[in-house]
Amino acid sequence: MSHWGATADASARRTPRSAGVGLRLSHLAEVVATRPPAAWFEIHPENFLANPHAGELLQEVAQHYPISVHTVGISIGSVEGIDRAHLARLRSLVDALDPVLVSGHLAWSTHEGAYLNDLLPLPFDDETLAVVVAHLTEVQEGLGRRYLVENPSSYVGFGSSTMTEAEFLCELVRRTGCSLLCDVSNVYLSARNMGYDPYRYIDALPIDAVHELHLGGFTSEPDEATPGGEVLIDTHSVGVAGPVWELYAYALRRFGRQPTLIEWDNDIPPFATLAAEATRAEEVASMTQKEARALAG
Amino acid sequence: MPSLADLQAGMRHAVTSGDATALGTVLVGGRRAQGRLAIHQRHYEASLVTALLDRFPATGWLIGSALTMLVARAFVRAHPPVRPCIAEYGAEFPTVLAAHDPGATPPYLQQFAELEWHVGQVSIATSQPPLVWSQFVCVGAEVLLGVRLTLQPGLRYVHATWAIDDLMKIYLTGSAPDLFTLADGDTWIEIRGARGEVRFTRLDPATFLFRTALLVGLPLGDAAERALARDERFDAAQALIALVADDLVTAITPEAGVEA
Numbered sequence: 001m002s003h004w005g006a007t008a009d010a011s012a013r014r015t016p017r018s019a020g021v022g023l024r025l026s027h028l029a030e031v032v033a034t035r036p037p038a039a040w041f042e043i044h045p046e047n048f049l050a051n052p053h054a055g056e057l058l059q060e061v062a063q064h065y066p067i068s069v070h071t072v073g074i075s076i077g078s079v080e081g082i083d084r085a086h087l088a089r090l091r092s093l094v095d096a097l098d099p100v101l102v103s104g105h106l107a108w109s110t111h112e113g114a115y116l117n118d119l120l121p122l123p124f125d126d127e128t129l130a131v132v133v134a135h136l137t138e139v140q141e142g143l144g145r146r147y148l149v150e151n152p153s154s155y156v157g158f159g160s161s162t163m164t165e166a167e168f169l170c171e172l173v174r175r176t177g178c179s180l181l182c183d184v185s186n187v188y189l190s191a192r193n194m195g196y197d198p199y200r201y202i203d204a205l206p207i208d209a210v211h212e213l214h215l216g217g218f219t220s221e222p223d224e225a226t227p228g229g230e231v232l233i234d235t236h237s238v239g240v241a242g243p244v245w246e247l248y249a250y251a252l253r254r255f256g257r258q259p260t261l262i263e264w265d266n267d268i269p270p271f272a273t274l275a276a277e278a279t280r281a282e283e284v285a286s287m288t289q290k291e292a293r294a295l296a297g
Numbered sequence: 298m299p300s301l302a303d304l305q306a307g308m309r310h311a312v313t314s315g316d317a318t319a320l321g322t323v324l325v326g327g328r329r330a331q332g333r334l335a336i337h338q339r340h341y342e343a344s345l346v347t348a349l350l351d352r353f354p355a356t357g358w359l360i361g362s363a364l365t366m367l368v369a370r371a372f373v374r375a376h377p378p379v380r381p382c383i384a385e386y387g388a389e390f391p392t393v394l395a396a397h398d399p400g401a402t403p404p405y406l407q408q409f410a411e412l413e414w415h416v417g418q419v420s421i422a423t424s425q426p427p428l429v430w431s432q433f434v435c436v437g438a439e440v441l442l443g444v445r446l447t448l449q450p451g452l453r454y455v456h457a458t459w460a461i462d463d464l465m466k467i468y469l470t471g472s473a474p475d476l477f478t479l480a481d482g483d484t485w486i487e488i489r490g491a492r493g494e495v496r497f498t499r500l501d502p503a504t505f506l507f508r509t510a511l512l513v514g515l516p517l518g519d520a521a522e523r524a525l526a527r528d529e530r531f532d533a534a535q536a537l538i539a540l541v542a543d544d545l546v547t548a549i550t551p552e553a554g555v556e557a
Contacts, residue, residue: 050382073382112309113379115378156324156334159323225327226329231327231336
């Protein structure tokens with residue numbers, strides 16, 4: 001089943017267990033110039049592949065920090081298949097950076113040659129599973145390494161789904177040997193929007209497959225689908241919400257201390273604000289570890 | 298139950314047009330799930346419109362942000378990106394922008410927006426170590442005309458019928474005079490950039506054609522012929538010396554099967 005074990009083990013040895021920060025273009029020059037304290041950085045490769053100057057700076061960053069590559073352009077759920085030209089570009093960046101992790105989303109974004117610049121939802125049924133398994137296998141073979149699949153932020157689902165999202169992810173892990181990136185904020189947001197229990201969702205994920213956690217901010221707005229209600233939007237434009245920190249602590253208790261990323265993609269604040277969020281994630285992780293030790297001893 | 302292909306076709310239509318009726322009752326989420334598709338539709342449009350406005354700030358300065366945004370919205374609905382790197386999105390925007398309401402916008406709008414596109418592209422380029430003249434000396438004279446030259450990646454050549462580089466310089470330097478008259482007439486512009494820096498150089502037409510031909514990969518002899526056809530006084534040797542002196546050549550490739 002899993003033929004990515006050796007690669008994954010090597011990466012895991014180099015991957016800091018502490019909190020990293022999403023590296024956006026607006027902070028790139030500052031990071032190169034000042035080398036701020038940060039455990040690791042995660043990048044969206046699509047921001048660098050068509051920007052040679054940024055790619056040059058990224059190579060400098062990679063000499064001093066572990067890098068994780070988090071793609072938004074590999075559309076593993078598109079029925080039309082993987083964009084092989086993009087996969088080849090991604091492979092060359094991955095080869096150049098030798099990142100500690102490579103991840104992407106359980107979503108789709110391409111249709112008949114158009115790239116829709118969003119992470120669109122999938123029905124969770126056997127047809128989708130076959131499509132995603134085939135594409136994920138192609139991606140892992142194309143990149144020559146294990147890929148981490150992130151749970152989506154959901155606003156709608158499909159009545160035709162025959163399994164839950166967590167069941168779908170478990171089956172993906174079983175059939176492809178992929179790992180999981182558990183975006184704790186997405187779990188909370190999707191659970192609120194779709195009406196399920198976020199803690200039970202965390203419980204349903206396979207413990208040994210989760211190798212990274214994400215935390216990001218969301219905003220709320222009136223729900224067009226439910227007058228009087230509200231819907232949470234995955235904007236990554238504010239700090240992490242209180243209930244998500246609680247869910248994060250719960251996820252750490254279940255999955256153990258995992259590399260955790262602070263994501264902030266819109267209304268991007270000074271780098272120090274991101275660093276402060278990463279410090280808070282560290283504090284939550286340390287507190288959770290202490291609790292675990294106290295319980296054990 | 299619709300197939301995955303049908304669902305994705307319906308969602309694509311909903312996201313790009315805002316019309317979710319094709320999805321019928323297949324969606325769940327809230328009391329009227331179709332309403333929530335507006336979140337995806339809005340994200341698609343807002344993210345790409347923002348990308349276009351970020352890519353064409355000078356054009357927005359020229360014609361106003363309201364018109365630029367209006368056309369950008371129409372553009373993203375009709376022309377979704379074809380690649381996931383959004384930095385590559387928008388090359389066709391100047392054509393669509395200029396066609397929107399030609400009578401109400403400046404006649405040089407398309408040329409100016411195209412110039413801005415190229416400025417954006419070269420400003421994120423890097424530069425490569427240039428060849429020095431001694432590296433040409435070892436190329437035999439009998440094969441010199443067949444070689445192809447690789448030029449710096451941050452080079453573009455734009456032929457305009459207005460002095461749009463002057464207008465762009467005003468925008469880039471923030472030095473708008475009280476009164477500015479944009480000259481019309483053929484303008485042959487070399488744009489060179491790297492790592493955030495951009496520079497414009499006016500060329501004579503023959504040199505422009507020579508350098509443009511080399512940039513697209515024609516052999517040196519063919520590039521010189523194009524220039525000579527434009528101006529019989531063109532001096533290919535001097536043009537080559539100037540090209541090297543400007544640090545624009547980064548590699549020499551001999552004609553296939555011929556040893557340089």
